[in-house]
Amino acid sequence: GENVEQHPSTLSVQEGxxxxxxxxYSDSASNYFPWYKQELGKRPQLIIDIRSNVGEKxxxxxxxxxxxxxxxxxxxxxxxxxxxxxxxxxxxxxxxxNKLIFGTGTLLAVQP
Amino acid sequence: xxxxxxxxxxxxxKTGQSMTLQCAQDMNHEYMSWYRQDPGMGLRLIHYSxxxxxxxxxxxxxxxxxxxxxxxxxxxxLLSAAPSQTSVYFCASSDRWTNSPLHFGNxxxxxVT
Numbered sequence: 177g178e179n180v181e182q183h184p185s186t187l188s189v190q191e192g193x194x195x196x197x198x199x200x201y202s203d204s205a206s207n208y209f210p211w212y213k214q215e216l217g218k219r220p221q222l223i224i225d226i227r228s229n230v231g232e233k234x235x236x237x238x239x240x241x242x243x244x245x246x247x248x249x250x251x252x253x254x255x256x257x258x259x260x261x262x263x264x265x266x267x268x269x270x271x272x273x274n275k276l277i278f279g280t281g282t283l284l285a286v287q288p
Numbered sequence: 289x290x291x292x293x294x295x296x297x298x299x300x301x302k303t304g305q306s307m308t309l310q311c312a313q314d315m316n317h318e319y320m321s322w323y324r325q326d327p328g329m330g331l332r333l334i335h336y337s338x339x340x341x342x343x344x345x346x347x348x349x350x351x352x353x354x355x356x357x358x359x360x361x362x363x364x365x366l367l368s369a370a371p372s373q374t375s376v377y378f379c380a381s382s383d384r385w386t387n388s389p390l391h392f393g394n395x396x397x398x399x400v401t
Contacts, residue, residue: 177347182330208387219378219392220331227387265330269387275346276390278323280330 178203182279199266200248206270294393301369309364311379319385320362324375338385
């Protein structure tokens, strides 16, 4: 089955800097790659997703890139703000069902 | 729209007790799933369903049962609770059963002593 690895597990940046989180997946049939943000004590919420027919997608300060050949995808946050501090999860799914498999998460701390 | 509703929010069980975590969605979503979240381990899929009457196992199904008698409800049953099942449980749904964003409930924090 699918296996998703996520790095780093923790990331500390200064306000205004960029943050990059990387994930790799094992199943070449995977074709959907969402990213979720989880604030402390809250539920995960979708922030951006990408499908395998697209190499890059942007939404304001957030972008995701996908390299299907290398089986990895990344989340880029520019001009970080303290409210970006949270745990971020990548996930992958493909094939016949929406069986999303998650990475282990990255705790992002944005220092003011 | 309430979205995905989970009850209870908190629960403490003794080893060997049984209970059911409730999950209901009012968005007419086909796909529903249960995850558990443990520190350092992310979200792990327990069971999922692509429609009423259809369920399947995820990554960590042992010790849990599910059923899907209606589109709206997807309860998770712990038949004999163990301390290893201490976790935060999230129910999630999506409008299609492939390549579609998940909408999560607020979670149930379960402690087994």
